[in-house]
Amino acid sequence: MKAIEKFLEEKHVRPTAMRMLIFKFLAQKQVAVTLADIEIAFEKSERTTIYRTIKTFENSGIVHVIEDGSGVSKYALCEAGCNCELDSDLHLHFHCEICKETQCLTETKIPHINLPPGFTATDASLVVKGTCDKCNKE
Amino acid sequence: MKAIEKFLEEKHVRPTAMRMLIFKFLAQKQVAVTLADIEIAFEKSERTTIYRTIKTFENSGIVHVIEDGSGVSKYALCEAGCNCELDSDLHLHFHCEICKETQCLTETKIPHINLPPGFTATDASLVVKGTCDKCNKE
């Protein structure tokens, strides 16, 4: 918990109680979570606080958003030392159609794409759908 | 217009007036459109009709949905002879951060991705953001 506090300070985010709890929650999860997921985990706290906490995390490069096509945004911690939005960090996101969970496959980077003439890229997102390793074992 | 009628019939979609108009609208557009875009183009018709028309088109493989991260779904006609959702047809979608428009780059297919062990894919979507050819000329 002390480590979390230090981490948030390094990111210039004041380590309030709620922020540390939400950070811890995200760190424990192996999959991306929705705002609703966090709400359920912290019944006592307010929707808005969670919303703004995540926004703060997002703006500070602590979490990144994942649009997996399910219609709702999901969030996951950025990799250590990740500068979100930089080409080098763009990894793949996998959405399992069985368990409906989305996870970062941080080892699998998005390959370089050759765009048609005239187009220039600043960012890319790749979402693969299918069956995840856990669901394939059953 | 007669060609549109025939095309819809081939797809087992009854060629009603509204459906043909919406199809024509989509065919003229070079970019993906939102339901709201269609509403604006056809002020007289009902939101629900447009909504259900697009759903019908989607289920019949006439249009495909594009989630470009803007939060709203966009739609574009499938390529001729496209079997949506099949690997061979997966092309890239480009979202321009200047003009905010999204287009299908049907020539640029999604490269094959090597997933970690245990994962199997059925579908993929790749959205690249940046500046489109038109906006780069200015």
Place this chain on the structure above:
DNA sequence: ATAGTCCTGCAACGGAAGTGCATTTTTTCC
């Protein structure tokens, strides 16, 4: 200790997607 800044809680708003049901239009079949 005071003022200023930041965080949190509550309430309300907004856009977009989706559903139920009555009405109209189109097809089917005699």
Place this chain on the structure above:
DNA sequence: GGAAAAAATGCACTTCCGTTGCAGGACTAT
């Protein structure tokens, strides 16, 4: 052609998610 059935449309209402305004509380700096 006309009645019955099926399909499409229009209208109202709902839900879900994200977002904002504002007021009170906690924290920080001097």
